[in-house]
Amino acid sequence: MMVWGVLQFPGSCDERDALNACQIAGGGSGENARLVWHEETDLSGLDGIVVPGGFSYGDYLRAGAIARFSPAMNAVAEFAAAGGPVLGICNGFQVLCESGLLPGALLTNEGTRFICRQGELVVGDADSPFLAGLEPGQRISIPFKHQSGRFFAPPELLEQIEANDQVAFRYAPGQNPNGSLNDIAGVTNEAGNVLGLMPHPEHAVEAFTGSTDGLAIFEGPARALAGGAA
Amino acid sequence: MSAHRELGLTDAEYELICEKMGREPNGVELAMFSLLWSEHCAYKHSRKLLKNLPTEGPRVVMGPGENAGAVDIGNGFSIAFKVESHNHPSAVEPFQGAATGVGGILRDVIALGARPIAMLDSLRFGEPDTERTRYLVDGVVRGIGHYGNSMGIPTVGGEIYFEPPYEQNPLVNAMCVGIARTDEMVRAAAAGTGNKVVLFGSLTGRDGIGGASVLASAELDEADDAKRPTVQIGDPFEEAKLLECCQELLAEGLLVSLQDLGAAGLTSSAGEMASAGGTGIDIDVGLVPLREADMEPFEIMVSESQERMLAVVEPSKVDQVLALCTKWQTASAVIGEVTDSGDFRILKHGETVGVIAVEDLVDGCPLYDLDPAEPGEWVYPNRKTLRDEADASEALLSLLAAPSIASKKWAYEQYDSVVGSRTVHRAGAADAAVLNVPESDRAIAVAIDGNGRRVACDPYQGTIEATLECAANLACVGAEPLGVTNCLNFGNPEKPTVAWQLGRSIEGLSAACRALGAPVVGGNVSLYNETPSGPIYPTPVVGMVGELFEPESSGGAPWQDGDAIAIVGPLNPSLAGSELEKQRGGLGQGLPAAAIEPVKDAIDLVRGAVRSGEIAVATDVSDGGIATALAELAIRSGVGVKADLAPVIAQHDCSGEDALFGEGPGGFILAGDRQALERLGGQGVQVELIGAVDGDLIEVTAADQSVKVLLGEAKAAHASLDARIESDQPGLTH
Amino acid sequence: MISARVLIRPKEGILDAQGKAVESALPALGFEGIEHVRVGRIVELQAESPDRLEELCEKLLANPLIEDYEIELSTK
């Protein structure tokens, strides 16, 4: 069974949601996921890491700018370098970009306001364990919610990202909520084991919320290990 | 020299203070008295009236008197909730005023040992056709979103009304709902002589010095600018750490008691703790962690710096408490101890700078009787915005576009409504917000309501309607009321007509809550809401929490082509106090009386139908009447309707116009399987089939009147507020 | 055209949440001996005339209740 660690920074908000999603993906026993305090450096025994959403350090200065220096993030960098699956959601995506584990940056929404609405993503061509349960072109419905979610990369970097098939998710046509370049909602690193996305799959894993489309992302790595398409 | 007057105390109150103390108070003592004897803290003009509210019930865990109320939700858990106003601060600085309002009510719930799981907001502004109003709306909505979103608390519902009387005096009421293990909840009562008093959270600065009495109890006027330096700044990041820190302190069982610092800062928190515990308390201002050096004792005692909590801790546990605060990167210090003196002693580095008997400070303030007088006439402005020639179709479109009725998507999409993974129905999805509560294997529904215009027409009937509408909204998602909170926003109670409105309104609240069996477990009073341009509409805002057992049977579904439509309940539609009457500039005093019991029967019937899963589409008839309710369902579902209101007209022999646009309590629209609807009949509640879901027209006939508009037109009208509300002065995100 | 630079800072005595957060984070990042961190906004713009810049700051760029602003001009 895949054991998850969910990072917790001062100001994290969605860490319990992510923990819950990991537990449901793992069959609901609860043993397969724990919070990892930002000062922890020992990730042994963990098979996957989630850097959750929220407002680490209040998003002061720049979203993710301070959190990325935490001891736990150094450990996550090593974990990722060793090929471990790392999922960054919203603020976690911002942290991973700030720390260089993912390409690009996230800017204030074009409309400058925080937005929260259910929306659709189209699965990209990226080759990542997190996408093992999803088909390229498939649509999933999960909540969009952020104020700094506008994906940006300089032209040459953007070309690379596209050329290497590092785009994991795009906002469905007409649903780009923030002005992200190429409608990009999520990207992977070159190896594919690190995935970051702005929308919130952890809020769409239980039927009562109206969608369970987010679950596949948390089930992906286990599926990939089990030799599922990845 | 009349320092006491400057501080808002009357000469009589000042003399009473001197009498109680047997001397004149010194500066620190006077500052402390002026705050705790302010309307905001002492409820001078409302406490006597509040005594009549029903506050007991089998499910009540904590009632009025605590930081928030709480009801039992089963399996050892309780739901804590409270609504509070931040009106004047929001009028002065909308973003920070609203943000700190949210921060304050969150701390009240956190202080009980609960983890907040939802916020609702109830807002009142002038008509959005002035830039000032748009500026206020922009700031308030961003402020509420900023604080709640950053804290990771979903804002799942609320309401916004736009009415001229709020132009200069907007209302910002926020309601927080939290969950706690009942046996881990703490009361705010100091106990144990020798126990230490620990202050933790933000550093203490000169924020909102005198804010409680200056900002919260005096009428706004041109002197505003002078008050501005007393604006309070909120830091949701600090509060997020504070929340987790409190949760861990309580889980470890390290606290004897816990209290938030709100209005009147340390003075109120420490004073109320000692009063509740029947103890004395020593506070050494020299030990308080300061943001600015050289603060005077009185400044430290009244500072309203946000994000601070006060705890009573056994000496042996102090080190653990301070260590946990360090873990959460929040400042903390032992600043005093619990004594048996019965005195509130202020020291500076061990040297006494003030002594007040706790009882005199907290309970010594005189409570005043009001001398109510019914107003002889309608004193509020009337504006005609709908032309006389308008036919029923034009009227409907105009109602759907009315700022108070139109979609508030623009606002609620700025709120995180899903964090916490409990949200079943978020704002806009159903009549009440629904939150999953797996802890006790059920769900709760929350709603907040208060139509000030109708309360202005008839404070007693209007407040009953507000309370019934909460229960009706809950019924539409299958929920049964557990408890009520409320915020009474009124004008100057020293004016007889306002006093009358306040008294009648509280009587209405009592009557409705008694009939519903829903005890009032907490609330807040905000008085003196008026400006030179006049008083606000009397605005009691009622918040209700209810329970349901199957989130999957909680309504909120779109209606389907072919569904039958029924009108349920005793609603006797009348244009008195209605949105249409407002648009015609014809508002006046008086609402038709309506018995509560038949409304309650209809509420029970609808709740049962939704709970059973037989009916998935239910909404209550409210602003804009039956035609508007039908149109809103059609818009929500994307399918039109064909209906004839003949049964309504026959029953109440009202006019076609009354039937289409008349308002009043006790009306529901239900849609679904025809047999299922027919089965609801014959149970003592009127159930009349009026039509079917069909096509892309909204077609409603009522005697000589008939509405016929394209679904698309209706949609556009209903969505038109978004564009009209954008401010020309968008605040820059820091 | 003149270029103007407006510096907007939290008023003295008013809580500077960002500055506080950054300052307390520095030691952990290995930066010692740095104090009094204050974070504000800078707005740069080109204007035909400097006349109404004050008003612009008051109305839009700054929040006079809680922020001080400072206008620096340089003709280009």
Next chain:
Amino acid sequence: MISARVLIRPKEGILDAQGKAVESALPALGFEGIEHVRVGRIVELQAESPDRLEELCEKLLANPLIEDYEIELSTK
């Protein structure tokens, strides 16, 4: 102690959402002849030595991918 002032601006060519919001608000407020509005951040601090300020900017205060920074020193 030296006081340093770090100016951080969105890189040219990157859409500055806040700057745009300000620009689009100007006409309604009756301001004309104002353009090229850019909104950035200013960080002011006191440091024992200027040595590591560059590093501080590169690592923390600015994100070189999207922001330019400028350090102004003034010994006090």
